[in-house]
């Protein structure tokens with residue numbers, strides 16, 4: 001569903017944020033992406049979602065190149081950034097209808113999905129309010145709802161659990177599992193290793209822009225905890 005081949009990205013100031021990174025995320029995968037601050041997670045995610053151009057490599061979403069056909073790729077994916085930048089002068093429901101229009105969701109489907117996800121995340125009573133009046137967590141919930149309503153084949157999230165209350169975090173995890181059971185794929189960055197360990201069937205660890213471990217969670221962590229393996233491999237000078 002998502003293939004990253006030998007991706008490299010250097011910022012204008014000369015910082016090589018991603019260095020020859022390759023990953024393959026298949027249907028049904030919940031793929032966790034972990035690494036220290038500044039390791040290159042957000043840069044990778046922004047390249048995958050077509051927000052940032054990159055110097056070398058290829059990215060394919062369901063076989064379609066993000067470089068050559070970004071619009072077709074964007075039809076298949078939803079991206080929830082760590083700090084969602086929403087249209088503050090819209091109400092919540094206006095925003096969800098706007099997203100539904102972009103993704104050409106039918107009236108029946110949008111009504112059903114908006115009701116379902118807004119109820120789950122307890123945002124229904126706030127949908128008539130301006131987004132500018134929302135708290136950080138409410139904005140995050142709205143961004144999540146707007147991603148889920150168009151039933152993306154690929155869901156990409158940057159630090160999704162930061163700022164969510166425990167109930168919302170639990171509900172999001174349940175929906176992530178449900179999506180993958182139905183054949184979608186999820187790729188997300190996190191610093192919460194316990195969540196990654198429990199939720200993800202596959203894990204990638206990035207250090208200084210380079211992939212230093214990846215694959216099935218069970219194989220990456222072996223008999224140890226993910227935290228221990230993460231600390232070992234990221235502290236090891238060999239990498």
Ligand SMILES: Nc1ncnc2c1ncn2[C@@H]1O[C@H](COP(=O)(O)OP(=O)(O)OP(=O)(O)O)[C@@H](O)[C@H]1O
Pocket residue numbers: 011012013015016017035036037038039040041042043044
């Ligand atoms: N716009 C930019 N211009 C120049 N350098 C950048 C830019 N954005 C990020 N970087 C640098 O690229 C490297 C990777 O940053 P990135 O944001 O991808 O890391 P991250 O793994 O997402 O970190 P965090 O966990 O702190 O969010 C860092 O050294 C960062 O300083």
